[in-house]
Amino acid sequence: MEEERKALEALSPLPVYWRRVKCGKERCRKCPHGPYPYLYLKVKKGGRWRWKYLGKGWQPPEGFTRPREFLEALAGYKALLRRREALLERLAEAERALS
Structure with missing residues (x-):
C-alpha cells in the first residue's frame, strides 16, 4: 500500500485542454486556429473559472498525468484503504470473540 501511495503522490494532474480559438480578424479564413493548450483554473478573485493560455510550444512537465488517470x-x-479498514474491523471482532 505504501508503493501505491508514493505512486499517487508522484502524479501531478493538470486540467489541460486543447482549444481552437478565434484570432479576432474579420477576414481570417482559417479561424478557429489551434489547437492550443489551456489550463482551466479557478481564480481567487470572485471564485470564477478562467482559461489560462500555456503557450504555443508548451510541453507537459515530467510526471504529468491527465486528471482522469489521476x-x-x-x-x-481509496479502495485499498477501505479494504484495509474492513480487514482491521474483522480482526478486532475476532479478537473480541476470543476474549
Missing part, C-alpha cells in the same frame, strides 16, 4: 489511481488507492 482520479482512477486515487479511486484504486
Whole structure:
C-alpha cells in the first residue's frame, strides 16, 4: 500500500485542454486556429473559472498525468484503504470473540 501511495503522490494532474480559438480578424479564413493548450483554473478573485493560455510550444512537465488517470489511481488507492479498514474491523471482532 505504501508503493501505491508514493505512486499517487508522484502524479501531478493538470486540467489541460486543447482549444481552437478565434484570432479576432474579420477576414481570417482559417479561424478557429489551434489547437492550443489551456489550463482551466479557478481564480481567487470572485471564485470564477478562467482559461489560462500555456503557450504555443508548451510541453507537459515530467510526471504529468491527465486528471482522469489521476482520479482512477486515487479511486484504486481509496479502495485499498477501505479494504484495509474492513480487514482491521474483522480482526478486532475476532479478537473480541476470543476474549
